[in-house]
Amino acid sequence: MRRTRDGRNKTSILLVVLAVGAAACSKHEEEEAVKPLVQVSVVQVERANLAVSVQAPASVFAREQANLAARLTAPIRELRVHKGDMVAAGQVLARLDDRDLKAQRDEAAAAVADAQATLEKTTGSTLPTDIERARGQVATAQAALNQAQKFYDRRRQLYEQGAIPQRDLVMAETDLAQAKTAYEVAQKSRALLEGQSKERDITIARSRLEQAKAHLTLVETQLQFAEIRSPFGGFVVEQFVFPGDMAKPDTPMFTVADLSTAVARAQVPAGSAGGLKVGQRCVFTASDRPEQKMDGRITVVNQAVDAARRTVETWCEISNGKHALKAGEFGGLSVVTGQLEQIPWVPLKAVQFEEGTRKGMVLVVEQKKAKWREVETGPTIEGKVPILSGLKGGEIVIVDGGYGLVDDTAVEIVAPKADKP
Secondary structure, eight states: OHHHHHHHHHHHHHHHHHHHHHHHHHHHHHHHHHOOOEEEEEEEOEEEEEEEEEEEEEEEEEEEEEEEEOSSOEEEEEEOOOTTOEEOTTOEEEEEOOHHHHHHHHHHHHHHHHHHHHHHHHHHSOOOHHHHHHHHHHHHHHHHHHHHHHHHHHHHHHHHHTSSOHHHHHHHHHHHHHHHHHHHHHHHHHHHHHHHHHHHHHHHHHHHHHHHHHHHHHHHHHHHHTEEEOSSSEEEEEEOOOTTOEEOTTSEEEEEEEEEEEEEEEEEEGGGGGGOOTTOEEEEEETTOTTOEEEEEEEEEOSSOOTTTOEEEEEEEEEOTTOOSOTTOEEEEEEEEEEEEEEEEEEGGGOEEOTTSSEEEEEEEETTEEEEEEEEEOOOBTTEEEEEESOOTTOEEEEESOTTOOTTEEEEEOOOOOOOO
16 A cells, blocks of 8 residues: 555656756746847948048147237336237237337437548548648658759759869759659658548548447337237237236247138048158047038148157148138048048948947848947048958948847847937
8 A cells, every 4th residue: 555655646746846947947948939029220231432541639729829918117108909800911909108219219310420520620631730741741841852853953064064073962962862752752752641630540440430320220129029010811819918018028928820721620630641642632520519510731740759659740821811720729630541442331330339449240130130240440531431351242230239249149120210309
């Protein structure tokens, strides 16, 4: 009896276990059967000719900018412009007190007139006493020479007639030679005195005149410094002084910027700067006006890499005749450096990148299931990611709804969501 009862109990337990297992399997199959599909939006991989570009953050600067300071220390008498005003090249921006300089100018002009009169007087004046004495000595020597010549002529005539001995003729010749020598010495002495004295006095007078003129020019130049002028046309972007303030050479008064041509200065990563060249087309987009793109040309590609940031400074000049760009604006600079021919591409949001690289993953739809695919990409071009390897044209990739999916997840393709305005 006991064996029969024990056998029945074991049989009952086995039946219960089998029933529970069957029920569990049935429930799992029912759950799988009713599990919903993941809805995703997709695009087809296309091929196109894509321009290769370099993007970098950039800030706007004026083509020309100058901090204007006075070259004199003087009170500010008048301000003719204020911050924000447009100015022309050479326009007077401010005037300093110049009354003391005008007095110095009048004094210097009088000194020039006095020096000019002194020079004219020296040039046309009579000779000094020493020169007059030398002239008298020349006249005396000439008279003595004439007398010696007459005496010699008479002695020679008498000697030829036999009236006097030869000794008397020789003495007359000696006297004549001495008279000639005395006359020549007197002439040279007079010429030397006249040349030295007159030229020296004239040189001194001219030197004093030039000094007076130089001082007058200096004062007139300082008077010009009393007017603060703009070196070029542009806008007054900074104003540091007001009427009555003391202008000093070490303190700026205005900052003037020429924004007719704006310069977007970008720091391009060194690894991307190899294709940059002067003359290339560049496009600047202000961060607060992404819909407005402004074309320009590359004018500067620095030949040194910033050691701290590992970037290459690049300048893009942009015509800014309507002054749409302001100094200090921030945005992005894009420069086209090449073109990829018939390259597969997908939207940017279809790729999940590995941080710091151009490698990533995309979800490809195959037989209504999501499959992860590793890809290598090129630089993003206006929201399009060139696929260098991993995809071919015509494949279907998920752009929305793929976050967190695993391989072989069943998906249902739906229309893409409209972008919010």
